[in-house]
Amino acid sequence: MKKVGLFGGTFNPPHIGHLMMANEVYAALGLSEVRFMPNAKPPHKDLSRSATNAQRLRMVELAIEDIPYFHVETYELDRGGVSYTFDTMKALCEREPQTQFYFIIGGDMIDSLHTWHRIDELMELVTFVGVKRPGSEAKSTYDVCMVEAPQIDLSSTYIRNRLQQTEAPLQFLLPAAVEQYIRKEGLYGTSNDVCSD
Ligand SMILES: Nc1ncnc2c1ncn2[C@@H]1O[C@H](COP(=O)(O)OP(=O)(O)OP(=O)(O)O)[C@@H](O)[C@H]1O
Numbered sequence: 001m002k003k004v005g006l007f008g009g010t011f012n013p014p015h016i017g018h019l020m021m022a023n024e025v026y027a028a029l030g031l032s033e034v035r036f037m038p039n040a041k042p043p044h045k046d047l048s049r050s051a052t053n054a055q056r057l058r059m060v061e062l063a064i065e066d067i068p069y070f071h072v073e074t075y076e077l078d079r080g081g082v083s084y085t086f087d088t089m090k091a092l093c094e095r096e097p098q099t100q101f102y103f104i105i106g107g108d109m110i111d112s113l114h115t116w117h118r119i120d121e122l123m124e125l126v127t128f129v130g131v132k133r134p135g136s137e138a139k140s141t142y143d144v145c146m147v148e149a150p151q152i153d154l155s156s157t158y159i160r161n162r163l164q165q166t167e168a169p170l171q172f173l174l175p176a177a178v179e180q181y182i183r184k185e186g187l188y189g190t191s192n193d194v195c196s197d
């Protein structure tokens with residue numbers, strides 16, 4: 001069986017916390033690849049102050065472009081509607097019966113796992129792999145395979161807020177290509193005015 005990591009997220013925008021945890025899970029489990037999967041409509045999250053689906057997809061592509069074993073899975077964006085993981089995993093397991101999927105989540109998602117749509121059935125389809133996150137307990141009554149990784153207290157919310165507060169570069173928080181794209185598109189309240197003098 002091929003071992004594939006699936007990393008579902010809103011990625012609004014993607015940041016180094018995402019990249020670091022995906023890479024540590026890839027290394028720890030000996031995966032053949034990790035697929036970053038932007039959702040269409042997150043089940044438990046408000047998408048106000050969001051980039052469009054196409055922009056979030058583009059930012060993920062830019063974030064992972066130099067890593068040969070990171071890929072993008074567009075299944076949820078193509079399907080549209082609310083991105084329940086159960087529906088996704090049912091379809092992906094049918095599409096790829098020779099693949100064992102490992103669904104990667106951070107500590108906050110571990111804490112909320114019991115609230116996920118059809119969670120008991122979902123547990124039959126996929127192995128959850130968890131990474132601790134500052135501010136979360138990372139505890140669940142459901143089985144989660146924990147991977148030790150450096151923790152970073154960084155979120156997409158922090159980056160969106162930071163962009164509102166100052167024009168100072170975001171370097172070290174997300175890949176340069178993603179920052180350039182955010183500024184070019186004028187996302188999250190940045191100005192895309194081009195200085196003409
Ligand atoms: N710094 C981090 N450490 C551990 N897990 C993280 C971190 N940032 C994100 N994740 C995990 O990555 C997945 C996708 O997260 P998401 O794209 O929603 O980013 P976010 O930073 O949590 O966004 P937002 O601040 O907009 O809520 C989730 O499973 C989340 O728990």
Ligand SMILES: O=C(O)c1ccc[n+]([C@@H]2O[C@H](COP(=O)([O-])O)[C@@H](O)[C@H]2O)c1
Pocket residue numbers: 007008009010011037039042043044045083084085086109115116117
């Ligand atoms: O299926 C669910 O009920 C469910 C509830 C919360 C989150 N998820 C998925 O978990 C992943 C991380 O979610 P988020 O909101 O942190 O981007 C993403 O792929 C979501 O679609 C799924």
